[in-house]
Amino acid sequence: MKALKSLGTQIYAMRYQLKIEVSLKPGHSDPEGETTARLLNELGYKVETVNVSKVYSIFLEAESRKEAEMKAEEMCKRLLANPTKDNYSFVIEEEK
């Protein structure tokens, strides 16, 4: 009886893959991008701007897609992106 009750109230967590891209806001200097552009031009490629951004691939447990989205948003604000200089965007996939 106890076992059944605990089964009944257990919440099954799903596993989601987040891909969070953090890039510099326009107007902020991107030394790595500038160096890459210069080197590519020196190698003979007709390259204009190069912007470098970072992608975090994260496996996260959450109860629903909605919760995973909320957590991704929070993670960006609390740790991954700097609000004064970074933009962020993310996609979420449910793990099979």
Add this chain to the structure above:
Amino acid sequence: MKALKSLGTQIYAMRYQLKIEVSLKPGHSDPEGETTARLLNELGYKVETVNVSKVYSIFLEAESRKEAEMKAEEMCKRLLANPTKDNYSFVIEEEK
């Protein structure tokens, strides 16, 4: 007549946006990913692995989509990716 001839042989370059993602091959240690995973867990998120990769957004002039693809492949091999430890993939969009 000369002008017409030069017009006839001129090749118009197109502008393409490349998005090249460079990530570590599986099995290589990713200290930035490990630190991010630890910090996210300390903040209360049930996160497993975190992998960090880099995205280069490049505006490139090329004569055709085929040429842009060939150049993107070359850029990865010659500069952007280290064949012993990196995987790479890219998408190409024609600029409007």
